Amino acid sequence: MTRSWAEPWKIKMVEPITVTTRDERERAIVDAGYNTFLLKSDDVYIDLLTDSGTTAMSDRQWSAMMLGDESYAGARSFYKLVAAVHDVYGYEELIPTHQGRGAEHLLSQILIEQGDVVPGNMYFTTTRYHQERAGGRFVDVIIDEAHDPTSMHPFKGNIDIDKLAAAVDEVGAERVAYVSFETNVNLAGGQPASMANIKAVYAFCRERGILVMLDATRALENAYFIQQREGGYEDRSVASILREITENSDGATVSSKKDNLVNIGGFLALRDPELARKARALLVAFEGLHTYGGMSGRDMEALATGIREMVATDDHARSRVGQVEYLGNKLIKYGIPVVKPIGGHGVFLDAAAMLPHIPQDQFPAQALAAAIYVDSGVRGMERGIVSAGRDPETGENRRPKLELVRLTIPRRVYTQSHMDVVAESVIEVYEQRDAITGLRFTYEPESLRFFQATFEPLPTT
Numbered sequence: 001m002t003r004s005w006a007e008p009w010k011i012k013m014v015e016p017i018t019v020t021t022r023d024e025r026e027r028a029i030v031d032a033g034y035n036t037f038l039l040k041s042d043d044v045y046i047d048l049l050t051d052s053g054t055t056a057m058s059d060r061q062w063s064a065m066m067l068g069d070e071s072y073a074g075a076r077s078f079y080k081l082v083a084a085v086h087d088v089y090g091y092e093e094l095i096p097t098h099q100g101r102g103a104e105h106l107l108s109q110i111l112i113e114q115g116d117v118v119p120g121n122m123y124f125t126t127t128r129y130h131q132e133r134a135g136g137r138f139v140d141v142i143i144d145e146a147h148d149p150t151s152m153h154p155f156k157g158n159i160d161i162d163k164l165a166a167a168v169d170e171v172g173a174e175r176v177a178y179v180s181f182e183t184n185v186n187l188a189g190g191q192p193a194s195m196a197n198i199k200a201v202y203a204f205c206r207e208r209g210i211l212v213m214l215d216a217t218r219a220l221e222n223a224y225f226i227q228q229r230e231g232g233y234e235d236r237s238v239a240s241i242l243r244e245i246t247e248n249s250d251g252a253t254v255s256s257k258k259d260n261l262v263n264i265g266g267f268l269a270l271r272d273p274e275l276a277r278k279a280r281a282l283l284v285a286f287e288g289l290h291t292y293g294g295m296s297g298r299d300m301e302a303l304a305t306g307i308r309e310m311v312a313t314d315d316h317a318r319s320r321v322g323q324v325e326y327l328g329n330k331l332i333k334y335g336i337p338v339v340k341p342i343g344g345h346g347v348f349l350d351a352a353a354m355l356p357h358i359p360q361d362q363f364p365a366q367a368l369a370a371a372i373y374v375d376s377g378v379r380g381m382e383r384g385i386v387s388a389g390r391d392p393e394t395g396e397n398r399r400p401k402l403e404l405v406r407l408t409i410p411r412r413v414y415t416q417s418h419m420d421v422v423a424e425s426v427i428e429v430y431e432q433r434d435a436i437t438g439l440r441f442t443y444e445p446e447s448l449r450f451f452q453a454t455f456e457p458l459p460t461t
């Protein structure tokens with residue numbers, strides 16, 4: 001008999017959520033321009049828009065907040081954060097920021113010069129935005145399997161060393177700003193890289209004098225998958241695997257709103273004190289003084305506690321990923337096309353396969369997310385052609401191979417019964433998929449358009 005696991009916590013406080021009627025939801029989605037980002041949370045029943053900053057903090061984190069030192073400079077809470085990042089991630093230099101993109105901005109500005117190439121394993125929206133804004137050219141060097149939602153490759157986040165070598169050879173190592181290595185690749189569906197690949201990339205780069213900068217936002221979930229899937233790691237703690245990941249890098253940007261179990265915060269961590277000095281010079285202009293970045297003292301207390309809590313035992317990582325797998329396996333059982341294997345932070349519905357009657361330039365994933373919301377009040381988000389945006393040079397829509405709806409699970413927030421409700425709604429919508437029509441823009445922002453774009457349904461023919 002396989003034995004059940006359960007969450008390593010019990011509930012001490014609850015937050016009531018609203019149940020709306022179908023009529024109310026039909027009105028709400030029109031008002032929101034068919035963009036789930038523009039819905040009011042009061043109109044949402046189960047909110048799977050994102051796992052970013054939506055975590056339930058622990059009683060220890062809440063009590064740590066009372067210890068926040070709000071001194072402008074040299075706050076005690078900052079030094080606690082430095083110690084936590086050092087103990088768990090192993091980096092010496094810490095540059096605190098208001099969230100992940102603040103760290104990406106600083107890193108891009110200090111390392112990228114006009115015309116530099118930045119190879120990376122699939123893009124992330126804000127990461128690539130800052131790389132391009134700094135004058136860099138992002139080159140995708142992820143393995144081909146990452147673009148195939150049916151491939152069962154256990155490490156779809158891996159970098160293809162041949163693609164990386166080709167990208168480096170094309171311009172020469174000195175024009176490569178750094179390799180941007182994302183752990184548990186968000187846009188591939190929360191897919192990990194293997195330790196063997198992380199080490200191979202670092203060795204390749206060291207030989208050529210190229211820096212490796214991790215996007216370690218989801219490195220904990222990546223470490224958990226290595227423990228589960230990679231030979232030789234089954235008896236290792238998630239904490240020690242996480243350390244081995246970061247040892248194979250020169251620094252990292254982290255959005256603490258994910259793995260780190262807080263609602264706001266982030267950091268840039270580095271090894272080289274000279275680079276850290278450059279980052280701190282920009283930090284004071286864009287984020288705040290170097291001992292708080294964009295965070296208050298109490299934010300840094302909650303973050304320092306969250307960083308230690310996420311690796312205190314392996315049970316947290318297991319129940320976090322376990323809940324995602326529970327939802328994913330339920331959908332797979334009913335034949336819903338989803339990205340496989342199930343990733344670390346959400347279930348990604350393959351909208352292209354679910355709605356083959358809607359061409360990609362009529363935004364099938366955007367339409368599917370809206371339809372699921374109308375059915376049940378469950379809010380997911382588009383990760384497809386709308387999120388990919390336009391090529392800055394040609395102005396054409398980028399056409400990602402993956403056209404997905406992401407159902408992202410917040411950490412420690414929902415129960416298995418909520419997951420059952422979500423699965424039933426997706427199944428219902430899938431059974432009535434022929435009624436869903438494509439969309440067209442009524443407003444298209446210039447950058448990061450998915451956040452604020454509005455749409456209307458195309459007339460049915």
Ligand SMILES: *Cc1c(COP(=O)(O)O)cnc(C)c1O
Pocket residue numbers: 052099100101102124126127182186215217218254255256257258265266
């Ligand atoms: C969320 C996220 C970011 C951006 O961080 P923010 O805190 O939202 O600014 C960067 N990379 C990855 C992989 C993320 O998931």
